[in-house]
Amino acid sequence: MATISDVARAAGVSPATVSRVLNGGRVTPERARRVREAAAALGFSPNRVARSLRTRRSSAIALLVPDIANPFFTALARGVEDTAQRTGLSVVLCNTDEDVAKERRYLQVAVAEHMAGVLVAAASRTRTDLTEPAARGIPVVAVDRRPRTAEVDAVTVDNRHGAQEATAHLVARGYRRIACLTGPAGVSTAEDRLAGHRAALLEAGVREEHVRTYTRRAVPRVEGGYAAMRELLALDEPPDAVFAAHNLMTVGALRALREAGAEPPGCGVLSFGDIPFASLVHPSLSTVRLPAYELGEAAAALLQERIAGSDMPLRTLVLRTTLEPRDSTAGPG
Template sequence: MRRVGIKDVAALAGVSVGTVSHVLNRPEVVADATRLRVEQAIGELGFVRNGAAGTLRAGRSQVLGLVVMDVTNPFFTDIARGAEDVANGNGYVVILGNSDESDDKERNYLRVLQEQQVAGVLITPVHDDSTRLRQLRDVGTSVVLVDRAALGTDQCSVSVDNVAGGRLAAEHLLSLGHKEITFVTGPSAIRQCADRRAGVKAALRNAGIALGGGLQEVVVPAMNVASGRAAGEKLLQGKRKPRAVFCANDLLAVGVMHVLLRAGVRVPEDVMVVGYDDIYAAESAAVPLTTIRQPTYQMGRMAAELMISECEQPEQHAHQQILFQPTLVARNSTGRPV
């Protein structure tokens, strides 16, 4: 079946194409009887306006793209909700893309969003290489980094001080008497992982503990529960069983704890575990998880506010690099000092 067009609506309503256009865009200038006749024809034909064509005529889109690394992670779900609430309140809609921490998927999403001429892109990029994002900005598409600090002052970003967060987690474990920390993390190319590792190292140095003996690492390919389980199996197979484990996010921590508890390892009596993000599952886990909280919903809201400001007032807009501070939430998984 061919697509119903504006000419079909005009023919059924017995009006000109210009009148139908007025009903769609400036209904206040059309007589009530005529407007009702056009609206009835639209309903009968199931006409849907061509948003892309309208964008070309108006020179402005009301669509924002949001590309995150893992849509199954509640951390990104909360960010998306915050961004969507602000966007919806300002007459915008949000298209969500999931890169799965894949360069190829991210590249494809950015290509499609550019082709659709979205007003702007909110993104947690897989890597720091900003070539593709710079190309988007060069053609007039606004870009705001989410959960990733901008490297310069020429674009907006909303992030959390992940070095401080890693330091908070390590300092908490050190305060409970531990001298060695096992860090379960994703690829170092993900800046959040690298920054949280840097925070752990800073805490150990400040405590006078040599990194060679005080820090053990388990690197996994992805930051999800399945990778956490794989890390947990690796910890059980090691010659030296860890006593203090810090995971780069809560999903990894949940996976690690699942394996430990299934093997009869007690948390926190035998092993203490700390996560990162404070997703809903952290508090409701079999052993409520100590974690580093990030203000995820607020991050999404702030990112969308910056984006809409840049889209609607490009001349007056001033780029901002917002940096939130994380906080420690102590729960049962570290509830007993060594």
């Protein structure tokens, strides 16, 4: 592996000059040409580790997601990756498994590796601690979920609005006992979606108590949705529609409904977030589409600005969701 000194020797200049040619310093054209030729001839590419050490900044960013198996986060990761790749940043993918301890370990690594920046879909709104990297001067952007503990840039979706629109749609289609399956307390997306759902129902004249009866919190996994849906179906007056505030929970809910013989659209089902290949599900599934890829793109772009040294005031970018009504919410009976 050729080093910068090899190139310098071959071009008859000092290593400092080579560095300047490569990084845009002022060098006379003639020398610059010689350096470039020598570099090409030797197949030189700078050792990024050495560069990182000296500049105290690496060309890698960390992306922390709670569940890489969820297609929402893979789409987001693609958005991040495509954007980062364009400016030569590598993306280190870290799967936190919704585990705050695991998340903390990854954040420590990011600090020890002097990573250029961190993108994080926080495992917990209250317990995720982003102060460490922020204090060390590593830019942090929260994506999808915003933790409360640190002041960072954020890119989120309008969960509340999307949920409100979703539940309003169920109301409009004539459903009366509309349930909500949402994630655990303390996760901002779960809270916001529940809030939107409640707002839509209250506006439609539903009593607060009624809302509460038909709301279930569960772990945001397929099994969580399944268990919660079964609970709801066991009520004296089971719901006639369900707003599932999480895509994987929707899958569990659908399974429970099928087992109980209460298939949509008789019992309406509306999913917040796409299910992959939802087009295969029968009847076709109404969803609130989330701009996952765009979320990743926007967050990566924002992070890059910070890495480049932007000192704009903190920003929160909120992307809109879009309701896509299909057959699973065609109406009861």
